[in-house]
Amino acid sequence: MGDVQHASGSRDTKASIHRAALDLFSAQGYEKTSLREIAEQVGITKASLYYHYSSKQDLLRAIIGTFVDDLRQVMARTDGLDWSPEAERELLGAYLDVLIKHRATGPTLMRDIGAVLAAIDEDLEGLIATSRGFQLWLAGPNPTVPDRLRAAAAIEALSAALSANLSPGEFIDSEIHATLLDAAAALLGRRNA
Template sequence: MQQETKSRDTKGDIHRAALELFSSQGYEKTSLREIAEQVGITKASLYYHYSSKQDLLKAIIGTFFDDLYAMFQRVDTVPWSPEAERELLAAYLDVVITHRATGPTVLRDIAAVLAAFGDDLGELIERSRRFQLWLAGPDPSPRDRVIATAAVEVVGAVFSAGLEPAQLSDAEFHQTLLEAATAVLTGRRNVPS
């Protein structure tokens, strides 16, 4: 009888432990030794996967940024319409909800994130601004642009405030945030129905 071996997702375990520690005590105050201990591996084993704490941070947050960047690229190829607006808002929420554990780390240790990503972060911010401008609709007024920015910030505010109700499933959470962002967007004046 052949014994079944269970494959361990060591990188996934490292990511989860690092995010938990970075979120609770901060990037600077978290050591690789603490991460290794929480995972149940040696520090040498951790170094096998990541050469430094910054390398680990880049791996964790990099997937979030890559997914955001891919979503933001759609703005360049999808003409604005009410249907497309809802579709891209939903895609944005998919990324944010998928990577919700990453958010507190980004917000808490922005200096570490800036050091790790530098110019790439600038490009991501520019893409985010283009997404907000696209959400403002065709020929937006300054007021429309403020409203579109506020709609995106509704999502960020929920995560930065830690208002992720455990009573809601991911689907309900997604739908609630989509409704909130869409409700904010209804205040625009120059958008065709």
């Protein structure tokens, strides 16, 4: 039982570190935020922070990595899946759910793109290829260039969940989901118009 509590406490501490880091990165930028400030916001010592993360870059990599892993899981669902309007809407919804779940990461992604790219450098080409494959699947069977452009635009519409900078309580998750999913579907729906 002690091991379970210790593991749970470690996860809780890591989650608190992630939240504090994202708050500080969003407010003052990645470069201007120190590990000491993050530790203070969490209420732990800098040494305790180093127990979990060896550097600020390691911390950013963990935060971004969780987000990227969740996106990849959704995009991988297209492997071997035949396109249909129902499958398209389901996967768009799942992709959007990931963006909503990680929307606190959005301001950091937008503000410090150089640090983010450095954090995912070894995965960047694979992530781009996976994303392009997902967009191609969304474009439907035998897509034309306009179909592919609409699929890319639909993904960009969903990314508004990250860049809209909505205050907590300003808009509930289900409203964000419905609004952006309808916008993305409308962009894709013009394919046959």
